[in-house]
Amino acid sequence: MSAHAVRPLPRRIRLHPLRGRRHPRVSPGARLLSVAGIVGARVHAGGRLVGLVDDLVVRVGEETYPPLVGAVVRSARGRTYVSGESIVEILPGELVLADPFERRPVESRPGLVALAHDVLDRQIVDVDGADIDRVSDLVLGRDDDGFRLVGVDVSVRTLLRRVGPRVLRRRVAPERVYDWASVAAFSERDAGDAGSVLHLTDAVAALRERGPADLERLLADLPPHERAQFPGSSTGAA
Amino acid sequence: MTEATVPRARPRRHFRRVLGLLAIAGPGLIAANAGNDAGGILTYASAGAQFAYRTLFIMVLVTVALVVVQEMCSRLGAYTGKGLGALMREQFPLRASTGAMLLLLVANVGLTVSEFGGIGAAMEIFGVSRYIAVPIALVGVWAINVFGDYSKAERAAIVLSFAFVAYPIAAIMAHPDWHLVARDLVAPHFVHSTAFLVLAVALIGTTITPYMQFYVASAVVDKGIGPKEYPAERVDAVNGAIVSDVVSIFIIIATAAAIGGSGPLSSAREAAQALVPAVGSAAPALFGIGLLGASLLAAAVVPLSSSYAIAEGLGVERSVSNGPRQAPVFFGLFTLQLVVGAAVALAPGNLISLVVNMQVLNGLITPVLLVFILILANRRSVLGNAANGRVFRAVSTVCVAAVGVLALTVVVLKALGKS
Numbered sequence: 001m002s003a004h005a006v007r008p009l010p011r012r013i014r015l016h017p018l019r020g021r022r023h024p025r026v027s028p029g030a031r032l033l034s035v036a037g038i039v040g041a042r043v044h045a046g047g048r049l050v051g052l053v054d055d056l057v058v059r060v061g062e063e064t065y066p067p068l069v070g071a072v073v074r075s076a077r078g079r080t081y082v083s084g085e086s087i088v089e090i091l092p093g094e095l096v097l098a099d100p101f102e103r104r105p106v107e108s109r110p111g112l113v114a115l116a117h118d119v120l121d122r123q124i125v126d127v128d129g130a131d132i133d134r135v136s137d138l139v140l141g142r143d144d145d146g147f148r149l150v151g152v153d154v155s156v157r158t159l160l161r162r163v164g165p166r167v168l169r170r171r172v173a174p175e176r177v178y179d180w181a182s183v184a185a186f187s188e189r190d191a192g193d194a195g196s197v198l199h200l201t202d203a204v205a206a207l208r209e210r211g212p213a214d215l216e217r218l219l220a221d222l223p224p225h226e227r228a229q230f231p232g233s234s235t236g237a238a
Numbered sequence: 239m240t241e242a243t244v245p246r247a248r249p250r251r252h253f254r255r256v257l258g259l260l261a262i263a264g265p266g267l268i269a270a271n272a273g274n275d276a277g278g279i280l281t282y283a284s285a286g287a288q289f290a291y292r293t294l295f296i297m298v299l300v301t302v303a304l305v306v307v308q309e310m311c312s313r314l315g316a317y318t319g320k321g322l323g324a325l326m327r328e329q330f331p332l333r334a335s336t337g338a339m340l341l342l343l344v345a346n347v348g349l350t351v352s353e354f355g356g357i358g359a360a361m362e363i364f365g366v367s368r369y370i371a372v373p374i375a376l377v378g379v380w381a382i383n384v385f386g387d388y389s390k391a392e393r394a395a396i397v398l399s400f401a402f403v404a405y406p407i408a409a410i411m412a413h414p415d416w417h418l419v420a421r422d423l424v425a426p427h428f429v430h431s432t433a434f435l436v437l438a439v440a441l442i443g444t445t446i447t448p449y450m451q452f453y454v455a456s457a458v459v460d461k462g463i464g465p466k467e468y469p470a471e472r473v474d475a476v477n478g479a480i481v482s483d484v485v486s487i488f489i490i491i492a493t494a495a496a497i498g499g500s501g502p503l504s505s506a507r508e509a510a511q512a513l514v515p516a517v518g519s520a521a522p523a524l525f526g527i528g529l530l531g532a533s534l535l536a537a538a539v540v541p542l543s544s545s546y547a548i549a550e551g552l553g554v555e556r557s558v559s560n561g562p563r564q565a566p567v568f569f570g571l572f573t574l575q576l577v578v579g580a581a582v583a584l585a586p587g588n589l590i591s592l593v594v595n596m597q598v599l600n601g602l603i604t605p606v607l608l609v610f611i612l613i614l615a616n617r618r619s620v621l622g623n624a625a626n627g628r629v630f631r632a633v634s635t636v637c638v639a640a641v642g643v644l645a646l647t648v649v650v651l652k653a654l655g656k657s
Contacts, residue, residue, distance in 0.1 A: 121328050123553045134327065134553030156552075162332050 032172040033147060035138040036162050037092055039116045043073050046099025051075030053095050055114040056140070058149050062111075064181050068140060068147040071095060072106055072114060081106045090147065092171070115149070124154065124183070124198045135198065136162070139172055151177040152198070274402055274485060275536035276356020277349060277600075279529060280593045281444045282486050283509040285437055286493025288502050291414075291422035292429050294490060296438050300445045301483040303637040305476050307608060310615040310626070310634065311451045312475040315458030316468040317624045322455045323547035325614055338610050339548050343571075345448045345603040346544035350579030352596040353540060356533030359506035359589045363526035369584060376580040379537050380573065388538070398531020401524050406488040408516035412495035419491055432651050439648045440594050442641055443601025445483065449540050451611060452547045465624065503590045541575035602649065605642035612638050 035056055043051045054074035058066035070083045073095075086101035113119060115138050124132045136158040139151035155175040161168045183198050274282075285293040311322065318325060326335040357375045358368030382391045428434070454475065463471050493512040503509055510525035517524050545568045549556040555565035562569040583592070612634055618625045626634060 121332065123324065131550075131553055131555065134551075159332070159552075163336050 031142045032150075033090060033092060033140040033142070034153075034172045035115045035120060035140065036136075036158070037171070038090065038095065039120075040166065041093050041095060043071075043075075043095045043097060045097040045101050048099075050097065050101075051080075054079055055116045057081070057112050057114050059111050060113050063148075065141075065148040065150050066113070066180070067145065068149070069112065073097075079106045080104065084146065119152075119198070122198055124152065124178070133176075137172075139177060149180050151180055152183055153177050274399070274482070274489070274532055275349070275353060275444075275540075276359070276529060276533040277352040277447075277536075277593055277597045278444045278486065279402065279489060279532060280352075280356065280359070280503065280506070280509065280590055281437075281440050281597045282489035283493045283512065284503045284590065284594050285441060286490040286495075286512070287497050287500055287509070288437065289429060289434060290494040290498030291419050291491065292427070292434070293437065293441060294419065294422040294487060295425065295427055296441055297445075297483060297487050297490065298423055299640070300442055301480060303442075303641060304446050304479045304483060306630075306634045306637050307446055307451060307611065308454055308475045308479045309472060310611055311455040312458045312463075312471055313468065313621065313624055314611070314614055315455035316463045316471060317465055317621050319459055319464070321459055321547060321550045322452045322611065322614075323550035324553075325620065326610055327551040327553075329614060329617070329620060330610065334610075335551060338607060339551050341603045341606055342448055342452065342544050342547060343575075345600045345607075346540050347575050347578050348596040348599040349447065349449060349540045350537060350575050351582040352593040353533045353537035354580045354583035355589045355593040355596070356529050357537065358583055359593070360526045360529035360533060362589075363506050363510065363522050363529075368589065372580050372583050375534065375537065376576055379534065380576050383538055383542070383572070384569075392535060392538070395531045395535040398527050399535060401528030401531065402485070402489075404513050404516045404524055404528075405485065405492050408513045409488045409492035409495065411515040412492060412512075413515075414491055414495035423487075432648075435644065435648050435651065436598055437594075439601035439645055440597035441601075442644065443599065443604055444597040445486065446604050446608070446641070447600055448604055448607045449543045451607070453539070453543045456543075456546060456550075468624075504588065505590065509590075537576070537579070541572050541579070544575065545571040598648070602645045605638060605645050608638045608641060 038053050038056065041053045042049055043053055051073040052075070053071060055072040056068060057070040057072065059069045060066045068084060068087075070081055071087060073080050073082050080103040082097060082101055083104065086098045087095065088098050089096040108114075119138060120135055122135050124135065126132050133154040135152055136155055137153035138149060139153055140147040141150040142148075153172075153176070155177075157175055161171075314325060315321065320328075323339065326338050329335075330338070354372050354375065358372050361371035362368060382388055458471060489512070492515075493509065496512040496514060497508065506525065506529060507522050510522040513521035513525050546556050548571055549565070549568045552567060554567050556568050557565050583589070585592075612626075614620055615634070616626045616631055
């Protein structure tokens with residue numbers, strides 16, 4: 001009891017927060033979340049450890065920035081799907097579920113995309129079909145409704161961070177991020193999931209790279225309910 | 239919008255040009271040529287010189303494994319439309335695929351070393367020091383790939399490497415003990431010595447080369463071969479593997495008949511003795527020309543292949559002709575491998591044993607990468623109905639496990655200091 005009464009100072013407090021830093025640091029519980037960082041993180045429900053994060057699921061097709069609708073949790077009992085209603089909080093190193101939470105079987109449904117499985121590490125091609133980059137990480141941002149997929153991180157530094165220790169993966173500090181609005185959905189070339197590719201919707205998408213600060217700003221600029229927009233249609237003519 | 243996209247060169251043009259040329263020459267012949275790079279020729283010759291016909295049985299087993307592995311690689315290319323670099327990145331955890339790419343890079347740097355070693359050994363036959371020949375070759379290979387007409391240079395190198403057609407002729411004219419050859423080909427046997435095991439690993443490393451597997455998959459993708467065209471491609475892949483190994487077996491027989499049992503090879507001139515029955519006193523010159531051609535050809539193809547696979551894993555531009563600006567990863571890796579390869583080949587010491595040691599390195603890395611390939615070919619989520627069936631899965635698992643056990647044994651024996 002007494003050991004927990006006095007908490008150590010948060011590690012994030014540094015003496016010289018500005019020195020050598022090019023991007024503003026994102027605090028925990030913040031508005032930006034790394035998908036590569038949350039995969040493998042612990043899942044708690046009512047204070048109990050119930051499993052590890054296997055994947056995050058978004059719904060594509062209706063809104064420019066796909067909303068997070070659920071998560072896949074991996075435990076000794078296998079993989080289960082947990083819908084968004086059961087998710088209480090997502091922190092960079094932890095997923096907190098309601099207690100009790102509803103377990104559903106994992107199944108693929110049209111419109112739902114498992115980010116780690118279907119999008120992470122996939123190829124990004126430009127309008128000509130030429131290879132540009134691969135997805136190093138995906139950035140989710142929180143607006144008033146919850147988390148949305150806002151950016152595709154393609155920086156090499158993020159890739160290296162993923163190869164390193166887990167704790168490094170949680171931080172969102174990409175150098176090169178494509179706005180999700182400039183990325184059209186997936187094309188399935190053949191059978192199996194090995195065919196999915198992300199297409200940039202226009203040739204100048206490369207110019208729209210954003211840093212984390214821009215992504216934060218982007219979230220602030222989002223209208224509260226921008227339904228009835230489709231990926232591609234909003235930016236294709238721009 | 240279109241203006242911005244016009245100047246972009248097609249990323250695979252370079253590769254396709256190479257393949258177009260190879261297609262004319264015929265797949266079996268290409269495979270035979272590709273397998274017989276400096277490492278291959280000198281390792282097969284070493285096997286013949288040191289153990290006469292005793293390694294032939296191993297070559298038969300290696301051929302079975304090669305057929306199985308190359309079929310899986312071309313199937314993966316045909317059904318997914320992706321090279322192995324891309325598949326590994328997408329299908330395995332990032333750390334695992336990064337490890338695989340690093341191993342491929344190490345294996346290929348080793349091979350590049352052995353190609354430059356081959357160039358050095360070949361030119362020593364003509365009395366040219368390797369300290370002159372290797373740097374010139376380095377600059378030449380690099381410049382031709384970056385600035386020049388690679389296809390013409392490649393054609394010339396292929397023509398030079400045709401010198402090795404003399405091997406089967408030499409093998410027959412040397413009148414080897416065919417009874418002994420037949421016995422060592424089919425009767426299971428083993429020589430109880432670490433040197434034999436190490437050479438067996440070198441034979442595996444040079445025959446089931448990691449780079450060839452990546453090359454085969456990418457070549458199938460680049461040729462645009464899909465599931466429909468695959469049945470014909472499968473025949474080609476199997477034939478290519480068999481033809482390639484038949485030529486290798488002739489190299490062992492010819493060398494064994496000429497200098498079998500005389501101990502490890504010490505020079506290229508000694509290896510050339512195997513060609514004497516076919517061409518007489520011209521043997522050293524012919525061997526030198528062939529070795530030079532094969533080495534020059536592979537000195538470009540090997541680093542290109544690993545650069546291609548790694549750039550594919552990273553998802554970036556893959557072409558040397560686009561220069562360092564547009565394809566920095568590809569260009570940088572290609573240059574780095576050539577420079578390191580040439581530099582190591584210049585280190586003092588016996589070139590032949592250096593080349594054979596690099597094949598041992600490849601043989602140790604091969605089983606690790608084969609596990610990745612096997613897992614990919616087993617996955618129905620990758621290949622759908624074309625995934626390995628039950629029987630094929632069993633056969634390929636046995637092949638990969640056997641290669642792995644042999645490599646592990648050599649590592650353990652070497653660690654214990656047994657010779």
